[in-house]
Amino acid sequence: MTNYVQPKPYEIISVKHETDIEYTFRVATDIKPEHGQFLQLSIPKIGECPISVSEQGDGWLEFTIRKVGKVTDAFFEKKAGDVLFLRGPYGKGWPMDEIRGKHLFVVAGGTGVSPVRSLLNYCVKNEGFVKSVSLICGFKNCESVLFKSDLEKWNEKFRAWFCLDNEEHEGFHKGFVTAYVDQLPLAAVKEAGEDYAVVVVGPPPMMKYTGIELLKNGFAEEKIWMSFERKMSCAIGKCGHCRIDEVYVCLDGPCFPYTVAKDLVD
Amino acid sequence: MSYRLSKQEVSGLFEKLSEKYDIYAPKRVKNAGRYSETDIIQYAKISDISEVVWDEKSTYPMKEVLSPIQQTIFYFTEDEYRESKGKTRPMLIFARPCDINAMKVQARIYAGNGGFVDMYYQRMHELARYILMPCSGGDDTCFCVSMGTNTTDDYAMAVKPLEDGMLFEVKDEEFAPCFEKAEKAEFAPEFVKENELTAVIPEIPDKEVLNALKKHPMWKQFNGRCISCGACTIACSTCTCFTTRDVIYGDNPEVGERRRVSASCQIDTFAKVAGGGDYRTTAGDRMRYKMLHKFHDYKARFGESHMCVGCGRCTARCPEFISITVTLRKMNEAVAQIRAELGR
Numbered sequence: 001m002t003n004y005v006q007p008k009p010y011e012i013i014s015v016k017h018e019t020d021i022e023y024t025f026r027v028a029t030d031i032k033p034e035h036g037q038f039l040q041l042s043i044p045k046i047g048e049c050p051i052s053v054s055e056q057g058d059g060w061l062e063f064t065i066r067k068v069g070k071v072t073d074a075f076f077e078k079k080a081g082d083v084l085f086l087r088g089p090y091g092k093g094w095p096m097d098e099i100r101g102k103h104l105f106v107v108a109g110g111t112g113v114s115p116v117r118s119l120l121n122y123c124v125k126n127e128g129f130v131k132s133v134s135l136i137c138g139f140k141n142c143e144s145v146l147f148k149s150d151l152e153k154w155n156e157k158f159r160a161w162f163c164l165d166n167e168e169h170e171g172f173h174k175g176f177v178t179a180y181v182d183q184l185p186l187a188a189v190k191e192a193g194e195d196y197a198v199v200v201v202g203p204p205p206m207m208k209y210t211g212i213e214l215l216k217n218g219f220a221e222e223k224i225w226m227s228f229e230r231k232m233s234c235a236i237g238k239c240g241h242c243r244i245d246e247v248y249v250c251l252d253g254p255c256f257p258y259t260v261a262k263d264l265v266d
Numbered sequence: 267m268s269y270r271l272s273k274q275e276v277s278g279l280f281e282k283l284s285e286k287y288d289i290y291a292p293k294r295v296k297n298a299g300r301y302s303e304t305d306i307i308q309y310a311k312i313s314d315i316s317e318v319v320w321d322e323k324s325t326y327p328m329k330e331v332l333s334p335i336q337q338t339i340f341y342f343t344e345d346e347y348r349e350s351k352g353k354t355r356p357m358l359i360f361a362r363p364c365d366i367n368a369m370k371v372q373a374r375i376y377a378g379n380g381g382f383v384d385m386y387y388q389r390m391h392e393l394a395r396y397i398l399m400p401c402s403g404g405d406d407t408c409f410c411v412s413m414g415t416n417t418t419d420d421y422a423m424a425v426k427p428l429e430d431g432m433l434f435e436v437k438d439e440e441f442a443p444c445f446e447k448a449e450k451a452e453f454a455p456e457f458v459k460e461n462e463l464t465a466v467i468p469e470i471p472d473k474e475v476l477n478a479l480k481k482h483p484m485w486k487q488f489n490g491r492c493i494s495c496g497a498c499t500i501a502c503s504t505c506t507c508f509t510t511r512d513v514i515y516g517d518n519p520e521v522g523e524r525r526r527v528s529a530s531c532q533i534d535t536f537a538k539v540a541g542g543g544d545y546r547t548t549a550g551d552r553m554r555y556k557m558l559h560k561f562h563d564y565k566a567r568f569g570e571s572h573m574c575v576g577c578g579r580c581t582a583r584c585p586e587f588i589s590i591t592v593t594l595r596k597m598n599e600a601v602a603q604i605r606a607e608l609g610r
């Protein structure tokens with residue numbers, strides 16, 4: 001019988017310090033997740049937690065982890081050559097069929113950039129997968145900016161707005177991501193009679209207000225997707241922690257169509 | 267086929283069955299109750315048929331046999347998570363219809379939801395056979411008839427104890443050889459047709475009514491009453507939630523166990539996440555979450571039935587005397603009010 005919660009050991013290839021409290025761990029593994037899916041990461045003695053795949057390549061996956069508590073703290077003790085335990089991938093990722101061949105709009109905030117990073121880099125590497133990418137990416141301040149070299153690349157390839165909540169800095173706008181939604185080139189896409197998809201991910205209040213702002217600016221509800229974060233313990237629809245109404249975030253999400261997400265009240 | 271066995275034959279039969287099976291039944295634990303000199307009745311392995319408690323509802327549900335409150339799922343060292351070994355002996359479990367029906371709910375979640383069959387549940391489920399025991403109508407907290415869980419045909423044998431012996435209906439061929447020499451009898455199990463309590467489940471026609479019900483002031487009254495102890499969910503026949511925890515052994519910090527421990531949605535840490543997520547912060551929010559899971563969300567996902575078998579254990583166990591049937595009545599009133607306001 002398959003044991004779906006069996007963690008297996010994999011070696012850490014490298015650890016990159018993004019900020020003081022966010023590190024990216026590259027782990028050697030043949031697991032091939034979809035963009036937007038997550039895995040369960042374990043450290044014996046400490047425990048287990050869900051972490052999104054922030055980038056993937058031949059024989060490795062990257063996880064960008066923010067230090068917030070018991071398990072995540074323990075990851076920060078780990079170095080290249082150490083072992084992490086993984087199981088997964090789990091959940092539904094970004095709807096690649098709904099994105100392919102269209103214009104892609106992405107609004108991401110903070111660690112929320114992590115679950116869209118591999119999708120954005122996929123668009124960079126596979127020219128023609130989408131017609132264009134427009135990206136609004138927000139961080140709290142200078143110290144909390146993640147994926148600096150990716151940001152440079154995205155700035156070259158995409159239309160990008162990078163912003164900091166409450167700080168002036170070169171290369172960044174000041175203010176919340178919601179303030180730039182009206183600058184997304186939706187009108188041009190519509191005029192050309194072309195189709196689009198929108199992806200939103202970040203802290204819950206950011207997603208809520210971005211959703212409202214998108215609708216206000218004429219984006220269609222059924223073309224928006226969001227990624228949810230909830231407490232999880234099993235990732236296979238058994239433990240109940242992630243449930244909202246009849247939906248299990250670990251099974252039916254974390255990526256949801258907005259039409260489903262907007263009615264989910266915890 | 268049905269049979270009548272004498273007292274002596276019954277003892278002999280269960281003695282023989284226990285060579286192959288571990289036999290579980292509701293069993294009295296003296297002075298273990300909440301108040302002094304009160305007992306609890308809990309599922310446990312029995313070594314003699316006289317240990318079965320026939321005339322009283324068990325304090326805790328039968329599900330504990332298959333999914334215990336706490337179980338070790340892995341043993342770990344620095345470099346390995348090793349799966350715990352499961353039971354190998356098959357089990358015969360004495361159970362009433364509500365408890366047997368509750369196992370369907372357990373199976374739909376543990377062995378169905380999302381297409382993942384949980385190995386820890388499944389390996390126990392495959393070893394379990396049920397002996398249907400009679401129910402005289404339960405107590406003043408039961409409402410199985412309202413939930414349609416008062417009957418079942420999902421059992422290997424049904425029994426009825428008599429003054430001088432026991433009646434048996436044998437459904438599962440596996441047990442037929444034990445009755446080759448037994449006296450045939452007319453016997454079919456009888457089911458409860460009426461409880462003292464009845465419950466009506468409100469019809470929630472759409473998301474708009476659902477979300478209006480979530481905001482209804484009725485839930486606020488629980489903020490002052492419910493102490494979020496989780497006793498109701500621990501006693502519940504159908505609740506399945508758990509948390510995973512790593513535990514190290516005191517004398518050797520490099521080895522330990524990963525355990526699965528029952529969790530309760532009534533306790534405030536159930537949904538708490540790091541980094542800003544703030545869900546269901548009041549006792550009222552959590553009561554609403556539990557009630558809607560039992561009487562709406564589960565059915566919305568799986569179709570067939572509601573996630574409550576009307577066993578009444580939650581009402582019986584609540585230290586604050588919160589009754590699930592009274593709460594249901596309030597829900598009905600709130601839904602009626604909302605539907606009238608929204609015109610549906």
Ligand SMILES: Cc1cc2nc3c(=O)[nH]c(=O)nc-3n(C[C@H](O)[C@H](O)[C@H](O)COP(=O)(O)OP(=O)(O)OC[C@H]3O[C@@H](n4cnc5c(N)ncnc54)[C@H](O)[C@@H]3O)c2cc1C
Nearest residue numbers: 049050051052064065066069070071072230539540541542
């Ligand atoms: C699908 C999914 C993908 C995820 N992807 C990532 C990712 O890519 N990177 C990443 O870093 N994280 C990600 N997370 C979040 C990550 O799983 C949690 O941060 C992690 O589980 C925390 O575990 P911990 O043991 O370190 O924290 P804990 O020791 O559990 O500490 C946090 C605990 O402290 C309390 N607490 C802390 N902060 C708060 C608060 N603000 N409000 C209320 N209580 C609080 C709570 O009890 C909480 O459980 C993801 C989560 C999900 C569900």
Ligand code: SF4
Nearest residue numbers: 502574575577578580
């Ligand atoms: S909710 Fe209450 S009545 Fe229903 S199955 Fe659970 S304990 Fe029994």
Ligand code: SF4
Nearest residue numbers: 492493495496498584
């Ligand atoms: S309803 Fe009663 S048993 Fe359940 S958590 Fe509240 S006080 Fe405890």
Ligand code: FES
Nearest residue numbers: 235237239240250
């Ligand atoms: S994480 Fe356990 S049910 Fe979703």
